[in-house]
Amino acid sequence: MSAILETRALCKSFGALTVADNIGFRLEAGARHALIGPNGAGKTTFINMLTGRLAPTSGQVVLGGEDITRLAQSARVKRGLGRTFQINTLFRSLSVLDNVALGIAERRGVAGRMWRPASGYRAVRDEAMAFLESLGIAADADARVLDLPYGKQRLVEIAIALGLKPRVLLLDEPAAGVPKVESELILEVLGRLPADIAILIIEHDMELVFRFAKRITVLVQGQVLVEGTPDEIGADRRVHEVYLGEGHAHA
Amino acid sequence: MFGSADIGYAGSARLRPIELAPWVVAACVYFFTPNYLPLGAYIVIVILFALSLDLILGYGGIVTLGHAAYFGFGAYAAGVFAIRVTGDPLLGLAVAAVSAGLLGLATGAVILRTHGLALLMLTLAINSIVFEVANKWTDVTGGADGLHSVPIQPILGMFRFDMFGRTAFLYCLIVLAAGWWLVRTIVHSPFGVALAGTRENDVRMHAIGAPVYRRRLYAYTISATLAGIAGGLLTQTTQFVGLSVLGFERSGELLVMLVLGGVCRIYGAFVGPVVFIAAQDYLAKQSPEYWTMGIGILLIFIVMFARGGLLGLLDRLRGTK
Numbered sequence: 001m002s003a004i005l006e007t008r009a010l011c012k013s014f015g016a017l018t019v020a021d022n023i024g025f026r027l028e029a030g031a032r033h034a035l036i037g038p039n040g041a042g043k044t045t046f047i048n049m050l051t052g053r054l055a056p057t058s059g060q061v062v063l064g065g066e067d068i069t070r071l072a073q074s075a076r077v078k079r080g081l082g083r084t085f086q087i088n089t090l091f092r093s094l095s096v097l098d099n100v101a102l103g104i105a106e107r108r109g110v111a112g113r114m115w116r117p118a119s120g121y122r123a124v125r126d127e128a129m130a131f132l133e134s135l136g137i138a139a140d141a142d143a144r145v146l147d148l149p150y151g152k153q154r155l156v157e158i159a160i161a162l163g164l165k166p167r168v169l170l171l172d173e174p175a176a177g178v179p180k181v182e183s184e185l186i187l188e189v190l191g192r193l194p195a196d197i198a199i200l201i202i203e204h205d206m207e208l209v210f211r212f213a214k215r216i217t218v219l220v221q222g223q224v225l226v227e228g229t230p231d232e233i234g235a236d237r238r239v240h241e242v243y244l245g246e247g248h249a250h251a
Numbered sequence: 252m253f254g255s256a257d258i259g260y261a262g263s264a265r266l267r268p269i270e271l272a273p274w275v276v277a278a279c280v281y282f283f284t285p286n287y288l289p290l291g292a293y294i295v296i297v298i299l300f301a302l303s304l305d306l307i308l309g310y311g312g313i314v315t316l317g318h319a320a321y322f323g324f325g326a327y328a329a330g331v332f333a334i335r336v337t338g339d340p341l342l343g344l345a346v347a348a349v350s351a352g353l354l355g356l357a358t359g360a361v362i363l364r365t366h367g368l369a370l371l372m373l374t375l376a377i378n379s380i381v382f383e384v385a386n387k388w389t390d391v392t393g394g395a396d397g398l399h400s401v402p403i404q405p406i407l408g409m410f411r412f413d414m415f416g417r418t419a420f421l422y423c424l425i426v427l428a429a430g431w432w433l434v435r436t437i438v439h440s441p442f443g444v445a446l447a448g449t450r451e452n453d454v455r456m457h458a459i460g461a462p463v464y465r466r467r468l469y470a471y472t473i474s475a476t477l478a479g480i481a482g483g484l485l486t487q488t489t490q491f492v493g494l495s496v497l498g499f500e501r502s503g504e505l506l507v508m509l510v511l512g513g514v515c516r517i518y519g520a521f522v523g524p525v526v527f528i529a530a531q532d533y534l535a536k537q538s539p540e541y542w543t544m545g546i547g548i549l550l551i552f553i554v555m556f557a558r559g560g561l562l563g564l565l566d567r568l569r570g571t572k
Binding site: 078091094107111116121125 | 259260261262264436437439440441442443444447451454455457458459461462466469
């Protein structure tokens with residue numbers, strides 16, 4: 001199969017500290033792939049290099065066959081690379097609808113228009129409403145984000161990224177900080193995401209990872225330890241040792 | 252502090268009746284209190300200046316303490332142009348607008364690469380630099396003496412500036428109306444929503460593929476242009492320009508006036524200057540020495556009890572927020 005997103009020998013160091021060490025990673029088209037690893041394994045650094053928030057020290061990031069290593073964030077987004085954030089990164093005092101509409105307007109190339117009211121751009125608004133409906137938060141369209149409960153804010157986080165119609169969607173701990181009841185809701189939403197979007201999820205909630213992902217990559221100290229199906233990862237002794245429960249490692 | 256329900260993709264840009272209030276008040280001033288027209292023209296100018304600040308501060312989240320640089324630059328440009336080239340007011344205003352806009356573009360291109368405190372310090376620095384240039388370049392600016400008796404011809408060759416300040420008042424009012432329409436159009440547009448997006452969260456704006464820096468620079472340039480027009484109006488209506496147009500106090504007072512009226516609501520820029528200048532006038536009569544203390548107390552009251560300024564307070568009293 002062809003990889004939609006690929007990294008080749010990706011390295012990042014901050015002085016003497018190496019946080020990404022020769023990472024070779026492939027995300028297949030339409031994948032449901034999870035990236036796991038203990039705290040400080042370099043997961044967020046890896047995501048930031050994919051999206052362009054951080055420049056790698058060496059190596060390449062390739063999206064759909066094109067080397068995007070040197071491209072700015074906005075150029076990567078235009079090529080179909082969307083992301084969500086581990087910590088809510090929203091337009092807090094704007095309405096839920098506007099949060100999603102902003103990204104849609106950027107994608108449609110109308111976000112810089114000055115002479116007509118935004119409310120006149122019906123297509124943008126209707127599309128934003130459609131995304132809110134698909135995530136079950138259409139009733140909150142007019143509410144300001146800061147007035148929403150945390151779980152719903154996590155859904156807005158996903159809705160904004162979906163509005164960009166990405167080919168690749170990076171989900172950085174979508175259920176972080178969400179109570180158990182609501183994380184079930186988020187899992188359900190993730191399950192309904194369009195099949196043609198390749199999804200890479202970073203998550204600490206192992207139950208969510210094993211239910212959602214078809215493939216799992218384990219990152220330890222900036223290196224890929226192992227990659228495989230959930231069954232293979234669940235059975236891998238090294239993974240148990242470093243990650244899944246150090247207590248059972250020598251049992 | 253921020254946000255009114257009518258902007259954004261689900262909003263409505265239709266003119267509400269209450270939005271006509273400032274113009275009704277202005278008409279009343281014109282017809283019923285002719286003695287106040289010169290002061291009225293000054294207030295109208297300051298409103299335009301405050302409106303220019305609201306665009307970048309209220310909507311764009313760019314906090315500046317140096318906006319007088321553009322106001323003063325426009326004021327001097329209009330003065331120098333009138334003395335050396337022609338006293339035609341509309342041409343002079345265009346010169347003020349373009350000069351201040353270019354200065355805004357050039358300085359904005361540098362300072363908007365920074366954020367927060369660094370940005371604030373740079374706006375102060377630019378204000379000081381422009382001030383010192385005006386102070387030292389006496390051949391052109393008149394230095395500490397300023398430029399006196401700046402010539403001004405009738406508008407369109409028809410409307411002479413009279414000694415009662417009628418023409419001046421209406422002239423300023425019409426320019427303000429144009430500036431108001433421009434700012435109102437911009438903040439309701441997709442660009443305006445995106446500008447608010449950069450204020451709310453520029454990390455996310457980058458992540459949705461927005462050219463954040465360019466958007467902020469456009470807004471900053473438009474704002475500087477409007478400030479320059481306000482400065483040009485002051486030169487033309489008083490036929491004088493001096494260093495006070497560039498004073499740091501002017502930048503500071505402007506910020507106070509806008510916060511007093513309420514940021515990010517367009518009309519805060521109308522209410523703030525009126526209340527501030529009226530309070531200044533009244534308090535200065537009561538206590539010529541200590542009137543600034545009165546302004547200080549007023550500001551403390553607003554910041555502590557009326558977030559969102561006087562208009563925010565009004566909103567809350569009406570129970571809409």
